[in-house]
Amino acid sequence: METGSQRLGAGTVTAVGTVLDYNPDTNCLDQSEQWALTPLKGNPGRDAIFISTTTDTFCFTSDPNLSVETATLTVTGGTGPFVDATGSGASTEVVKTHPQTGSGTLSLTITF
Numbered sequence: 001m002e003t004g005s006q007r008l009g010a011g012t013v014t015a016v017g018t019v020l021d022y023n024p025d026t027n028c029l030d031q032s033e034q035w036a037l038t039p040l041k042g043n044p045g046r047d048a049i050f051i052s053t054t055t056d057t058f059c060f061t062s063d064p065n066l067s068v069e070t071a072t073l074t075v076t077g078g079t080g081p082f083v084d085a086t087g088s089g090a091s092t093e094v095v096k097t098h099p100q101t102g103s104g105t106l107s108l109t110i111t112f
Contacts, residue, residue: 011039017056028059033071047080049110051089058095069093069102075110085112 017033035051056071075087093104 007041008039009041011037011041013037017053019058026057026059028057031056031058031069031071035073043080047078047082049078049082049085049112050076051108052076065097067095067097069095069104073108075108078112082110082112085110087111 013035015033015035017031020030020032022029031053033053033056035053037049037051038045039047039049051073053071054074056069058067058069060067069092071091073089073091075085075089077083078085087108087110089106089108091104091106093102095102
């Protein structure tokens with residue numbers, strides 16, 4: 001996790017998701033994800049910021065080896081100094097099917 005904040009610094013992102021349905025009109029999967037951002041500063045492994053997707057689509061493209069995931073996010077709290085964290089943001093990721101890799105952007109505003 002790279003941030004513009006010296007207070008958070010680098011860290012890790014863990015996510016768990018569920019596919020909710022498939023929309024044949026858009027050729028997209030609708031999803032729900034829960035994320036935990038754990039900064040390396042502070043108490044690594046104990047302090048985390050929790051995030052939920054409010055919209056999340058994984059869309060197939062005309063290239064069978066590329067898909068695009070787009071999500072809006074809400075900060076739902078955390079642990080330690082982030083227990084009352086709030087905020088929102090968005091992410092976009094291009095996913096390559098084989099070998100499975102992805103890259104994209106994550107933009108968040110977090111208040112704690």
